Amino acid sequence: MPLPMSPLDSMFLLGESREHPMHVGGVEIFQLPEGADTYDMRAMLDRALADGDGIVTPRLAKRAHRSFSTLGQWSWETVHDIDLGHHIRHDALPAPGGEAELMALCSRLHGSLLDRSRPLWEMHLIEGLSDGRFAVYTKIHHAVADGVTAMKMLRSALSENSEDRDVPAPWQPRGPRPQRTPSKAFSLSGLAGSTFRAARDTVGEVAGLVPALAGTVSRAFRDQGGPLALSAPKTPFNVPITGARQFAAQSWPLERLRLVAKLSDTTINDVVLAMSSGALRSYLEDQNALPAEPLIAMVPVSLKSQREASNGNNIGVLMCNLGTHLPDPADRLDTIRTSMREGKEAYETMSATQILAMSALGAAPIGASMLFGHNSRVRPPFNLIISNVPGPSSPLYWNGARLDAIYPLSVPVDGQGLNITCTSNDDIISFGVTGCRSAVPDLKSIPARLGHELRALERAVGI
Incomplete structure (x- = not known):
């Protein structure tokens, strides 16, 4: 039986x-x-396929899945024989099996649609990398x-023990195999009930959101950091996009x-943003x-206050002034540090629910462009998304x-034809730059520019 799908998940479909x-x-890359x-x-992969x-x-x-039984709404259906x-x-x-060939293949694979008749x-x-390594896309x-969950899924399939030879394949379940039990049926009444309970529990939060929103809009007018940006300058990658990707x-x-x-008395995330800015x-x-x-830049951030520590990390988004109008890399880094600090301060007086609501408001233009297309007559609220997903420091x-x-690799959308995402493992930080091929024709030059900016920042702080 179908399971209900969240409105956010439905939006992506x-x-x-x-x-x-x-x-x-x-x-x-392994x-x-x-x-x-x-x-x-x-042979290792063939065994995993045969044993699965x-x-x-x-x-x-x-x-x-959607049908008459779900009233035309998207839902999830479990497939048992995959x-x-x-x-x-x-x-x-x-040949020659170098980085250029690998990036070209991944660009092509990332531009093709997944088959909706299957999971x-x-x-x-x-295979075929010139240095003897292999890759998995x-x-x-x-x-x-989402991107963070996907990265965690990929890492969860790995082991910290180099001698371990019984590691399940990335698609296989951990521990005992799941039982094929009947799924809970899709229920409009159940969905309505859960929606009512959620609304009841958040009435107080919404009331508290009004002054928070007023303060946030005020910060945006004063060009201070926060979850909202009123407008950003137009760039060549803030345009309608095509399906061809470049990575x-x-x-x-x-x-x-x-x-x-x-x-520089900043954070690693500030440095990531400064590299991207340069x-x-x-x-x-x-x-x-x-x-x-x-x-x-719209920047997803992990926010945690002592008042809500028991609830774990709160995820929000901030709008960061990248300081790209400044020629000096040290000045750009200082602008970014100030913008990010002011944005986090704006969240300190909000609850987790208010942070989520404010972040959703800041990210709303993405959903609008996904559903209705890009309006080239208005300025974009932000120019791109830059994300940093920290990972484990030990080898896997x-x-x-x-x-x-x-x-x-991320998801360019109409009006946001470029995305920069980085993640780390084993004390290595890796930047992935994904873009629309027509909106960012020279995208392959951006990694070298990131490296140049890192060297400039090192000189700026006296290294």
């Missing part, structure tokens, strides 16, 4: 089209264990998992960013398209193969 694929992805070769790698019996982790067994041969695929890079995910084993529909990636030792943050400034200058006003392995890097 409703907003999807050939020009707007709505999946997130990740590229993992070093084979000593003495192993690509034949061992293929078509059973996958519950999240990956869901298929999007054709792993469709979801798990082999790819080989053409919304794919995994591609990629995974894509999951945003209705199934590029690069990694650096996390210690380099950590040292810049320490010497790269964007350089890119737009070369395109003769650098605005006189600073670019604005899959059946002895060491994870060297994990590069995230």
